[in-house]
Amino acid sequence: MARVVHVLNGPNLNLLGQREPEVYGRDTLADVEARCRKIAEREGFELVFRQTNAEHEMVGWIQEARQSAGVVINPAGLSYNSVPVLDALKMCECPVVEVHISNIHKRAETEARWRGESLMSPAATGVIAGLGVAGYELALEYVARRLKA
Numbered sequence: 001m002a003r004v005v006h007v008l009n010g011p012n013l014n015l016l017g018q019r020e021p022e023v024y025g026r027d028t029l030a031d032v033e034a035r036c037r038k039i040a041e042r043e044g045f046e047l048v049f050r051q052t053n054a055e056h057e058m059v060g061w062i063q064e065a066r067q068s069a070g071v072v073i074n075p076a077g078l079s080y081n082s083v084p085v086l087d088a089l090k091m092c093e094c095p096v097v098e099v100h101i102s103n104i105h106k107r108a109e110t111e112a113r114w115r116g117e118s119l120m121s122p123a124a125t126g127v128i129a130g131l132g133v134a135g136y137e138l139a140l141e142y143v144a145r146r147l148k149a
């Protein structure tokens, strides 16, 4: 059976590339998905790539993914207030990599302090922030490495 890795994206990331390019870059989510698919093909795993604006849908997708080969998640705005998403991530039995395109810690110095404090991080195996959309690819490389180990 093919090993499946889930890449899950939270609210508003469907509009990636359309605003604040100085923070998030110009790539769209479709561009990110295409790059992730290349890695999945090369590494021989099946990729599920999804985006939702709804908390309950994200919870359902994490539950679906909990026994898969890995979860890469950019919870976006849900990072700061969603206990249901946190609880679902805690139930994952696979590596979980939290990805933020921007450096949320740096932004916490200049914007609001809450931005640097993702509620999700205690449930993550690791966190990548500030490396742009390359963070998704690096997270998948990590999962692929874990699958080979």
Ligand code: CA2
Residues within 6 Å of the ligand: 011, 012, 013, 014, 015, 016, 017, 018, 019, 020, 024, 074, 075, 076, 077, 079, 099, 100, 101, 102, 103, 104, 115
């Ligand atoms: O840097 C990230 O990836 C974030 O998770 C993105 C969230 C933000 O609230 C976090 O602090 C950091 C916001 C996602 C908004 O989606 C966008 C839509 C269009 C253009 C840019 C971002």
